[in-house]
Structure formats: structure tokens, C-alpha cells
Amino acid sequence: MKYFKKGQIEKIIDRLAEKADVYVPMLRGQQSGFYSWKSYDENYDDLIFDLLNVYSPPKNIVLPQTEKMYSFDQQGQEIIIKPEEIPVEPNVIFGIRSCDVKAIEYLDEVFFTRTFVDEFYKARRDQVTIVANACYNPGTNCFCKSMGVNPLEPEAADVILREVENGYVWESKTEKGNILTKQIEDLLEEKEVELYEPNRFVRKVNYDGVAEKLKDLFDHPMWEKYSDPCQTCGICTYMCPTCYCFDVQVKNWGEEGYRFRCWDSCMYREYTQMAGGHNPREAATERFRNRFLHKLQFFNERYGTPLCTGCGRCVVACPAGVDIIRMIELIKGAEPSV
Amino acid sequence: MNYTDQIREIASRLLENGQVDMVMAWEKGAFDYQSLPYVARSLEDIDKMIFDDYCVHNLSTSLLRYRDSNEKIGIVVKGCDSRGLVRLLEDNQIKRERLYIIGVCCSGVMDPLQAMIANSGFSRIKDTSGLAAKCANCIQPNPVIYDELVGATQEARGPANRFEKVSEIENMSVEERRAFFEDVFSRCIRCYACRQACIACDCRTCIFEETRPQWVGRETSISDNMMYHMVRSMHMAGRCIDCGECERVCPVGIPLMLINRKLIKEVDHLYGPYEAGMVYIEGQKPPFSVYDEKDQDDFI
Ligand code: SF4
Ligand code: SF4
Ligand code: SF4
Ligand code: SF4
Ligand code: SF4
Numbered sequence: 001m002k003y004f005k006k007g008q009i010e011k012i013i014d015r016l017a018e019k020a021d022v023y024v025p026m027l028r029g030q031q032s033g034f035y036s037w038k039s040y041d042e043n044y045d046d047l048i049f050d051l052l053n054v055y056s057p058p059k060n061i062v063l064p065q066t067e068k069m070y071s072f073d074q075q076g077q078e079i080i081i082k083p084e085e086i087p088v089e090p091n092v093i094f095g096i097r098s099c100d101v102k103a104i105e106y107l108d109e110v111f112f113t114r115t116f117v118d119e120f121y122k123a124r125r126d127q128v129t130i131v132a133n134a135c136y137n138p139g140t141n142c143f144c145k146s147m148g149v150n151p152l153e154p155e156a157a158d159v160i161l162r163e164v165e166n167g168y169v170w171e172s173k174t175e176k177g178n179i180l181t182k183q184i185e186d187l188l189e190e191k192e193v194e195l196y197e198p199n200r201f202v203r204k205v206n207y208d209g210v211a212e213k214l215k216d217l218f219d220h221p222m223w224e225k226y227s228d229p230c231q232t233c234g235i236c237t238y239m240c241p242t243c244y245c246f247d248v249q250v251k252n253w254g255e256e257g258y259r260f261r262c263w264d265s266c267m268y269r270e271y272t273q274m275a276g277g278h279n280p281r282e283a284a285t286e287r288f289r290n291r292f293l294h295k296l297q298f299f300n301e302r303y304g305t306p307l308c309t310g311c312g313r314c315v316v317a318c319p320a321g322v323d324i325i326r327m328i329e330l331i332k333g334a335e336p337s338v
Numbered sequence: 339m340n341y342t343d344q345i346r347e348i349a350s351r352l353l354e355n356g357q358v359d360m361v362m363a364w365e366k367g368a369f370d371y372q373s374l375p376y377v378a379r380s381l382e383d384i385d386k387m388i389f390d391d392y393c394v395h396n397l398s399t400s401l402l403r404y405r406d407s408n409e410k411i412g413i414v415v416k417g418c419d420s421r422g423l424v425r426l427l428e429d430n431q432i433k434r435e436r437l438y439i440i441g442v443c444c445s446g447v448m449d450p451l452q453a454m455i456a457n458s459g460f461s462r463i464k465d466t467s468g469l470a471a472k473c474a475n476c477i478q479p480n481p482v483i484y485d486e487l488v489g490a491t492q493e494a495r496g497p498a499n500r501f502e503k504v505s506e507i508e509n510m511s512v513e514e515r516r517a518f519f520e521d522v523f524s525r526c527i528r529c530y531a532c533r534q535a536c537i538a539c540d541c542r543t544c545i546f547e548e549t550r551p552q553w554v555g556r557e558t559s560i561s562d563n564m565m566y567h568m569v570r571s572m573h574m575a576g577r578c579i580d581c582g583e584c585e586r587v588c589p590v591g592i593p594l595m596l597i598n599r600k601l602i603k604e605v606d607h608l609y610g611p612y613e614a615g616m617v618y619i620e621g622q623k624p625p626f627s628v629y630d631e632k633d634q635d636d637f638i
Contacts, residue, residue, distance in 0.1 A: 051461070051462070055589065139460075140459070229375035231399070234530060235587070262556045265529075315458075319531065320395065321372055321450065326367075
């Protein structure tokens with residue numbers, strides 16, 4: 001087994017950073033997320049390989065919250081359109097958990113498959129090498145296993161780190177992973193170490209049959225009841241590693257300007273606002289229902305899997321305590337109303 | 339503080355004799371430290387209803403969902419939340435006769451959100467047994483408007499240093515202040531949770547949702563973020579009731595109460611003495627909802 005001591009981790013990141021922009025999990029003041037190692041300030045930032053996960057999901061690395069698409073300039077009768085150069089520096093997401101790796105796999109489905117390849121997403125995604133950190137100690141609100149994610153074997157990872165006593169095992173899985181291994185070869189030792197027994201999950205849920213069942217529950221009174229506490233704030237979608245909705249908007253000054261896309265959320269009224277003034281999801285209940293239907297039914301119908309990796313963020317972050325695990329249970333227990 | 343029995347008793351009575359169609363209170367979530375907003379619509383729902391140390395949410399904001407209906411609503415409010423009711427009544431968002439207000443004299447609550455974050459492996463903070471940030475400087479623990487009161491009257495907690503941090507910022511140089519706010523606002527992910535949680539935000543169509551024209555851009559750039567926060571904070575002037583919900587829900591820890599407190603201070607100083615929602619007098623309006631020739635205008 002290839003192995004390195006915990007004390008070596010910064011050296012390893014430093015080395016990888018010679019050839020790529022390396023994103024690492026940090027607490028940065030009040031924030032918690034994956035930030036570029038280039039921006040690491042030891043007086044202010046705190047590396048958190050010892051914590052379960054970062055609060056803000058890493059999806060912004062492949063799908064930035066705001067992204068310019070092209071700019072335009074109208075000169076007389078002519079319109080000059082300038083495509084935006086997408087920065088293509090290679091990068092490494094270092095220490096990402098299985099749930100968040102799976103989320104990137106789902107984004108890949110959305111942006112690469114079913115006849116359309118999104119060039120902005122592709123440009124960024126192609127540059128990513130994933131160094132995942134296997135989970136032997138799931139958090140209180142983790143339920144990835146229930147959602148078909150293996151916390152120890154993230155599929156799309158190029159390298160898997162396995163925490164062991166005093167160090168990490170480095171396990172390369174792909175060609176991209178092997179390139180990184182070469183780069184840090186002298187920092188790795190060959191050593192037989194004992195892997196931890198994975199701890200049990202505190203929370204579990206059974207998703208079987210939920211997508212099918214939801215087909216009959218669109219008009220069920222449960223949505224009214226369970227959406228009562230929801231403030232339609234959108235935190236659950238912005239903090240979710242899988243939510244990928246975006247809007248395309250424009251900024252212009254006189255004759256020139258640019259188009260950009262930015263994250264959007266089905267929890268917002270504006271999301272379904274139509275030009276004529278009609279809004280098919282005017283009420284909070286309708287928006288609340290859409291979030292669960294998209295995650296648990298519609299996405300499954302299109303891609304054969306729910307749009308939830310069980311990372312638990314929405315459960316933790318919802319200011320009103322709305323809990324997708326509980327929602328799945330309630331859906332399973334609901335009597336279809338005729 | 340646990341008033342579950344009292345609240346259940348009152349709620350049962352109200353629902354039973356048809357005085358209200360629903361009662362807004364709390365229920366327990368998956369953990370001891372999780373209480374969440376709950377609406378009881380029938381007697382069967384009463385068993386779930388609770389009131390304990392984790393009932394931090396300001397339920398008055400949820401009334402906005404019912405502003406167009408006719409249901410009669412029983413609602414449980416703490417001191418700070420009750421000031422939200424005053425604001426809604428002043429703004430004609432709901433009729434007084436539709437409400438049955440169950441006021442709780444509050445000895446301070448804890449924040450289930452902080453406890454969730456700490457216990458789920460997302461934070462280094464392990465001890466969340468202290469009072470919620472908003473409770474430390476509470477000036478109004480007792481409801482200012484109610485039909486029925488629960489618990490014994492409480493003393494205000496540490497209102498003296500409510501503006502401590504505000505003064506700190508005021509004493510910064512212009513450059514320091516700009517740097518401070520640029521840093522703070524650059525983190526904002528523009529999820530608008532602070533708006534949604536806010537009782538002062540009772541507009542039917544929020545300016546940030548207007549698309550024709552769009553007043554504030556949707557980029558998460560420093561200029562759009564600044565614009566968002568400038569507009570939001572100005573709209574809080576004379577309206578913020580110091581319930582702390584915006585700051586509590588912000589997923590990236592933006593010190594929104596610092597800004598709100600500055601506005602509380604300024605409004606009190608320029609148009610006061612005034613503090614939003616401290617007393618309900620029928621027909622009374624907050625400073626920015628009325629025009630008075632004597633209003634300050636020397637800045638124009
Ligand atoms: S949800 Fe699974 S993969 Fe994600 S942090 Fe928890 S245990 Fe790890
Ligand atoms: S479920 Fe929670 S986080 Fe999501 S919009 Fe509703 S209140 Fe906000
Ligand atoms: S829906 Fe919730 S638990 Fe599922 S992936 Fe999104 S944030 Fe995580
Ligand atoms: S529709 Fe809603 S739940 Fe689905 S990806 Fe978009 S924001 Fe997330
Ligand atoms: S809640 Fe926080 S992150 Fe969200 S819009 Fe408000 S200040 Fe920004």
C-alpha cells in the first residue's frame with residue numbers, strides 16, 4: 001500500500017499545486033468550503049481533513065455560481081459577439097467525500113448526456129482530478145449509503161485517500177490518478193497498514209419504490225401540511241451538491257454588455273415567473289413539492305437515480321428543520337388520495 | 339423553559355371551541371436539539387405540539403402565507419416575535435381579529451441550527467449549549483401584544499451593549515470600513531434566506547424579484563452583492579424588530595444584525611425615540627411609512 005503520514009499532507013498539496021490549482025477543504029472565518037490552496041492563509045484558514053465535510057458543497061468548482069458566457073457590442077447595424085474564454089487550468093479537488101463525488105457524477109449526467117454537451121461545464125470538468133477521502137466515520141446526518149453511494153469507494157475518484165492511524169493510504173484508481181502518484185512518488189512510503197472498520201450510520205432511509213409512489217401523490221394534501229415550516233429560502237438547493245439549476249441573465253450598458261449564467265433555485269418565485277405574468281408555482285407549497293418531486297421522482301425517471309446523494313447538508317442547514325429523510329419516510333407512508 | 343403542557347392546553351381549547359382554525363407552534367425534529375415550526379389544524383395534531391428551549395424561530399413571519407385567507411389563527415410568540423406581529427398589524431398584513439396570540443415570557447432560547455451544524459461534523463464548535471446570539475442582547479423578552487400569557491415576566495438581558503459592535507465599526511476609518519464590508523459581503527451566496535426569514539420583508543413582490551426592470555443584478559460579484567445588501571438594509575430601517583432570524587439562517591455567517599442594529603440606532607437618533615414594534619397602537623405607522631414636514635432632510 002502507498003502511505004503517507006498526516007504531517008506530510010501540506011507537502012503533498014504543495015507538490016500537487018506545482019502543476020494544478022488544488023482545492024482543499026477549509027474553514028475560512030465563518031465559511032466552510034473547498035478553496036484554492038493558492039489562497040490559503042495559515043493565520044486565517046483552517047484545514048479540516050479531521051472534520052466530516054465542508055458546509056458549502058464543491059459544485060462551484062465545475063459549476064461556478066456566476067459564469068460569463070459571452071459579451072456583445074452593437075456598433076451601428078453590426079453586432080459583435082465575443083465568446084468568453086473559459087479558464088482551463090488543471091485542478092485537483094483534494095479530500096472530497098463520496099457523496100460529493102457522486103454529486104459530480106450526477107452533474108456529468110446532466111451536462112454531458114441526453115444529446116447535449118454543455119461546453120462551459122465540460123471545459124472545467126475535463127480539467128478536474130478527484131482525490132477523494134473515504135469515510136470511515138459517517139456524520140450524524142449522513143445517509144449516503146441509503147441513496148446508493150458507497151462512502152468507501154467513490155466511483156468517479158481518480159485517487160482514494162483512506163485515513164488510517166497517523167496517516168493516509170493513497171490508492172490511485174485511474175490514469176489521471178497515476179499521474180498524481182508519479183508527481184508525489186518520493187513523498188509516499190510502501191507500507192502495510194491496517195484499515196479502520198467503518199462505523200455505522202446513525203440515519204438510514206429506504207428509497208425503494210419512492211419514485212413510483214410519487215406518481216400518484218402530486219395532489220396529495222401532505223404537501224400543504226409538510227411545507228408549513230418551509231420559508232422557501234432556497235438554502236437547501238444552494239447548499240446541495242447536486243442541485244444544478246441555473247438562469248441565463250444579461251448585463252448591459254447602452255449598446256454593450258454580456259450574458260452570464262447564475263445558480264437559480266426552484267424554491268424561488270422568480271424561477272417559474274413567465275413573461276405574461278403567470279406563475280405556475282406561485283405558492284410556497286408548489287415550490288416545496290417541486291424540490292422533492294425533482295429529486296426523488298423526475299430525476300429518477302430520466303437518469304435512473306434520485307438527485308440526492310445523502311450528504312445531509314439540506315437536513316442540517318434548513319433553518320426550519322425540513323428533513324429529506326423524514327420526507328422520504330412520509331412519502332412511503334402516505335395513502336394515495338383518489 | 340418548557341411550556342408544552344400550557345401551550346397544548348390552550349391550543350386544544352381554541353381548536354375545540356372553534357375559536358381558531360389552526361395553531362402555529364413547534365414540534366420536535368429528529369434530535370433533542372431540534373424543534374421546528376408546526377401547524378396544528380385539528381385536535382389530533384395537538385400531541386405533537388411542544389414549546390421548549392429550542393423554539394428559536396420567529397413564527398410571525400409565517401403569517402404572511404395566510405394574509406389572503408380568512409382562517410383564524412392561534413400563534414405562539416416569544417417577546418421578540420410579538421414585535422413582529424405589531425409590524426404586520428401596522429402594515430395591514432393581517433387583521434387583529436383573525437389572531438389569537440399566545441405570548442410566552444421568554445428566558446432565552448438556543449439555536450437548533452447551530453446544534454445541527456456542530457453535531458453533524460461541519461464545524462469545530464462543539465458546545466452549543468449557550469443562548470442563541472439574538473437572546474444575549476434581548477431587550478423585549480415579554481410579549482408586547484397577546485391574548486393570553488404563559489410563564490413569568492422576564493428581565494431584559496444585556497441591552498446595554500447592544501450597539502457595542504456597531505460603535506466598533508463606526509470608529510473605523512473609511513478604508514477600513516470598506517475593506518470590512520467588502521470582505522463580509524463577498525461571501526454572500528445570495529440565497530435570500532435572510533429576506534425570507536425576515537418579518538420586515540412583507541412586500542408582496544420583493545424588489546429583488548422584479549424583472550421588468552431588474553433593479554439588482556443576479557451575479558455574485560462584489561458590486562451586485564453590495565447593492566443587494568445596501569437595498570436590503572435600507573428597507574430594514576424602522577422595520578427591523580431585532581429578532582435575529584436573518585443572521586441566524588445565513589449559511590455563510592454574514593453579520594446582518596450588525597447592519598440592522600446600526601439602522602435601529604440611526605432611526606432612533608434621527609426620527610425617534612423609536613424602536614420598531616414595541617407597542618401596538620391602532621393606526622400607528624413606523625417613521626418611514628409616514629411623511630412629516632419636520633423630518634430630517636439636511637442630507638439632501
Ligand atoms: S454522506 Fe457518506 S460520503 Fe458523505 S460525508 Fe457522510 S459518510 Fe461521507
Ligand atoms: S426546505 Fe428549508 S432550506 Fe429549503 S427552502 Fe424551505 S426553509 Fe429553506
Ligand atoms: S438533497 Fe440534501 S441530502 Fe440530498 S444531496 Fe442534496 S443537500 Fe445532500
Ligand atoms: S429543480 Fe430544484 S431541486 Fe431540482 S435541481 Fe433545480 S433547484 Fe434543485
Ligand atoms: S442569508 Fe446570507 S448568504 Fe443568503 S442572501 Fe442573506 S446574507 Fe447572503
